Amino acid sequence: MSTETARPITGDRAKRRTQAVAGAVAGVAVVAVLVTVFVTVRGGSDEPAGRPAAAPPPATVEATPEAPPSAETPAEPPAPAPVSTPPELSKEPVVKAGKxxxxxxxxxxxxxxxxxAVKAGQTVTANYVLIGYATGQVIDSSWQRGEPFSTPIGxxxxxxxWDKSIPGQKVGSRVQIDVPAAMAYGEEQGDLRFVVDILAAQ
Structure with missing residues (x-):
């Protein structure tokens, strides 16, 4: 059994032990710094370090049907269906006086x-000749002006x-309309006779 008494470590032994502890602490610090840098560079990804991140897939453009017209946009009225006009309507009629x-x-x-058939509220396009019913004198003619006449009817x-006689007639018709003065322009103009070619209605 040793009779030496315990004494504190002094001299070279204490210096070496202090250096060893300092070295261990420095090593732990270096490892901690490396781990921090490693995690930061990888961004928390589970993939191995140094492997580039996969590029995102290219965006795909899906074909979409054309957008339907807005319900707020008023639709244009349909064009009138073409009508086979009888050849008789290609020439100005000769209109005779009545009795x-x-x-x-x-x-x-x-x-x-x-x-x-023409409906009240439609716009009618027509050629016409107007004469005095009793005299046979031409008062007005769209043929002589060189263009048809268009007007809302009814x-x-x-x-x-006109408002009472044109609705119900078919497009492509030629009709003679005898109008009493009271349903025309009054007694000053007197009774009238029209011959009307109905070219279109829409």
Whole structure:
């Protein structure tokens, strides 16, 4: 059994032990710094370090049907269907005077049309010749002006004789309309006779 008493470590032994402890602490610090840098560079990814991140897949463009027109956009009115106009309507009619005094509106079909029937509220395009019923004198003619006449029908925009006689007639028709003065321009103009070619209605 040793009789030496315990004494504190002094001299070279204490210096070496201090250096060893300092070295160990420095080593731990270096390892901690390396781990921090490693985690930061990898961004927390589970893939091995040094492997580039996979590029995102290219964006795909899906074909989409054309957008339907907005419900707020008013649709254009459909064009009138073409009507086969009888050859008789290609020439200006000769209109003769009537006899007597008219007491009521009278409509006489001259050429039968094959198109749809005109409806009140539609806009009618027509050629016409207007004469004095008793005299036979030409008062007005769209043929002489070189262009058809267009007007809303059945809406009070023309004389009562037209508003009451044109609706119901078929597009492509030629009709003779005898109009008493009261349903036309009054007694100053007197009774009238129209021959009207109905070219279109929409």
């Amino acid at each position: 007597g005094k008219l007491t009521e509106l009278k409509v006489t079909p001259l050429v039968a049309g094959r198109g749809p 809406a009070g925009r023309v004389i009562e004789g």
